[in-house]
Amino acid sequence: MAPWTCLLLCGASLVSGAVLGSREASGKAYDYVIVGGGTAGLTVGDRLSESGKHSVLVVEYGKLSGGALYDITSAPSPGLGNRRFPVDVGFVVGGSSAVNGMIFQRGNAKDYDIWGELAGGNNTWSWGNLLGYFRKGIQLTPPKPEVPADFNLKYDMKYWGDNYTSHNIFATFPNNLAPGMFPMYQALKALPGVNVAEDSGSGETGIAYWMTSTDPRTGARSFARTGHWDNLNRDNYHLLPETKVNEIIFKDNAAVGVRITPSGANTSTIIHARKEVILAAGAIHTPQILQLSGIGPADFLQRAKIPVKVDLPGVGSNFQDHSFTDVSFRWTQTPAIPSHLLNTPRPDNLGRSSLGISLSLPAISPNFSSIAARFAAQDPAAYLPPNTHPTIIAGYRAQQAIYAREMLRDDFSFLRVSASGNPTFTPINIHPVSRGTVLINPDAPEDEPIVDYRGASNPTDVELSVEGIKFLRKLMTTGELEKYGAVEISPGKGLESGEQLAEWVRARSVPSVYHPVGTAPMMPRELGGVVGGELRVYGVERLSVVDASVMTTIVAATTSMSVYAIAEKAADLIKARA
Ligand SMILES: Cc1cc2nc3c(=O)[nH]c(=O)nc-3n(C[C@H](O)[C@H](O)[C@H](O)COP(=O)(O)OP(=O)(O)OC[C@H]3O[C@@H](n4cnc5c(N)ncnc54)[C@H](O)[C@@H]3O)c2cc1C
Ligand SMILES: *[C@@H]1O[C@H](CO)[C@@H](O)[C@H](O)[C@H]1NC(C)=O
Ligand SMILES: *[C@@H]1O[C@H](CO)[C@@H](O)[C@H](O)[C@H]1NC(C)=O
Ligand SMILES: *[C@@H]1O[C@H](CO)[C@@H](O)[C@H](O)[C@H]1NC(C)=O
Ligand SMILES: *[C@@H]1O[C@H](CO)[C@@H](O)[C@H](O)[C@H]1NC(C)=O
DSSP, X not given: OOHHHXXXXXXXXXXXXXXXXXXXXXXXXXXXXXXXXXXXXXXXHHHHHTTSSSOEEEEOSSBSSSOOBOOOBOOOBGGGTTBOOBOOOXXXXXGGGGTSOOEEOOOOHXXXXXXXXXXXXSOOOSHHHHHHXXXXXXXXXXXXXXXXXXXXXXXXXXXXXXXXXXXXXXXXXXXXXXXTHHHHHHHHHTSTTOOBOXXXXXXXXXXXXXXXXXXXXXXXXXXXXXXXXXXXXXXXXXXXXXXXXXEEEEETTEEEEEEEEETTOOOOEEEEEEEEEEEOSHHHHHHHHHHHTTEEOHHHHHHTTOOOSEEOTTTTOSBBOOEEOOEEEEOSSOOOOOHHHHSOOOOOSSOOOOEEEEEEHHHHOTTHHHHHXXXXXXXXXXXXXXXXXXXXXXXXXXXXXXXHHHTTOSSSEEXXXXXXXXXXXXXXXXXXXXXXXXXXXXXXXXXXXXXXXXXXOSHHHHHHHHHHHHHHHXXXXXXXXXXXXXXXXXXXXXXXXXXXXXXXXXXXXXXOSSOOBOSSOBSOXXXXXXXXXXXXXXXXXXXXXXXXXXXXXXXXXXXXXXXXXXXXXXXXXXXXXX
8 A cells, every 4th residue: 555545544543634645635726735744834834724714735745743854964064174964854744843852942032133134125024023923823831839949930921922722832841950050050140241031032142941842731742733733623724744845836927836746656746726835844945845946046957957947046045053062071079059959849741941041242252343353354255155146145245244243242142052050061153154055966856955054164153163162161160160170071171272272163063953044045136035024935926935944044042933933924924915
């Protein structure tokens, strides 16, 4: 029995939504066809189908459940000793939200204002505008009263939803906090320029405990499938799993459907879209599908023998992820923890929270202004791939001016660390300035795309990592923590000069924490953008992108919460033009 037939018959026992087999879906027409049943795709599907007025089909390559990932290895990064890295994205209904680490964070308010600043035109993208969508999309489980007050778990419901019905996504404070965090919290709080945020969702830099994406009633993962598909049982909301979208079908200049192939089969069929095709295949596969459909850099598409529909150089450019190194110490004298904290409340099986610290450049480096000045003076073309299209260079120049400005400020972070209580850290470049690419393989366009992080291709990223290491050394060996005699394990003794540390960073840093974004950026076409503020793809009609690809610049946080907010807002934009 072919796998899709089994899904048709067996699927009903797995979930009670309208899961289709490809034979049923084949040749059919829906108002909206959504490509990718991941974090954004299912959120948009839920919102567009909830009135009952429109029919929606979500086509997903992965299975209904399980923990699968695509098997992709990056191109080598010359800036990082030619190392290659795994490119992990979810390959299952729910997408990456089904497999991610469940650390649930929001970026700096500035992140969202910068999207608006770069979007041009009528700007409706800003922190102020998105906060309403964060509140609509994410429901808070507040900390339990039995968590000791010393931890100072602050929150304010003005940043969150409080709708505890099933079809929601939850941000949950577990009551399991490592007592060892307490001395770390005090040491960080005492540093100059380090703010204690009033809520981890307040958009401030500084110290805040992060939450987990956990359903407070069951302790199970709260993700796009549980929040926006399971048990909705709507006649007008269908899901077709185990089916790959090969390309978008156009009539004249309008997207009118998609060509699909069921997993394991070798014949494709077409599904029609009456109103819009919505691309939500994530930052790795959305640019691939656009390029396979003839939308991308014309010269490159010609080399890959793909007929050019729209010359849109930005498709697959502007690729970003967070990068990290490992910095660790051991105590010679373990910090004393107040005894009442040692008997923390009974674990509630809602996961484990930790301290997250998001730090501006002035807070980590006395040399912040010279770093900013050097970055501002760069020729942007020098650190982008050879022969980069002038519009992409212009778009990068706009980002460069904004980041150089923000490097001087205290409300935009460049370093993020978590402090679990152990003296080990993975300092993260939270706003890296290197830019990579995601392009189809010209020799095998239907295979996985070529993912090139171009990690540390811009030397400023190495400088930022070096400043992060120096900051952690200072934190651990001076001030509040000095008395515990921390001994450095990594990078380790003997690596003192800026050059030595830079060399260590290039040998050790990893350019991804599985947060790929930016490959269909929301910017004007003259700046290398792929979509405008309405999320519609330039040069064609009835085609939009709703996923992490549209983030022009990456957020100072794990990415899923921001993807949910983008999808909630996108649903309103799409409904408004229905
Ligand atoms: C291992 C891992 C750990 C992470 N940890 C965290 C974390 O702790 N906290 C956090 O907030 N974020 C984390 N993230 C990142 C976060 O989950 C993602 O940024 C977010 O879920 C991306 O949402 P999306 O809608 O853009 O894409 P996705 O959710 O990835 O959805 C894309 C969907 O499109 C489907 N698709 C792709 N191509 C096709 C095609 N041709 N045809 C049909 N379907 C297709 C995919 O199978 C997938 O289901 C992690 C991600 C990973 C992979
Ligand atoms: C901006 O908004 C105005 C008023 O709503 C509208 O007339 C105009 O077309 C919009 N411009 C763009 C670029 O969307
Ligand atoms: C709570 O969420 C459910 C599911 O999304 C929705 O139907 C309901 O209207 C919401 N209630 C409120 C008060 O917003
Ligand atoms: C693919 O097509 C070939 C011939 O057209 C056929 O022999 C083969 O069985 C097909 N494979 C699958 C998996 O359907
Ligand atoms: C960093 O700043 C210090 C003083 O704060 C200065 O002595 C040093 O030269 C600066 N280094 C760089 C690389 O700018």
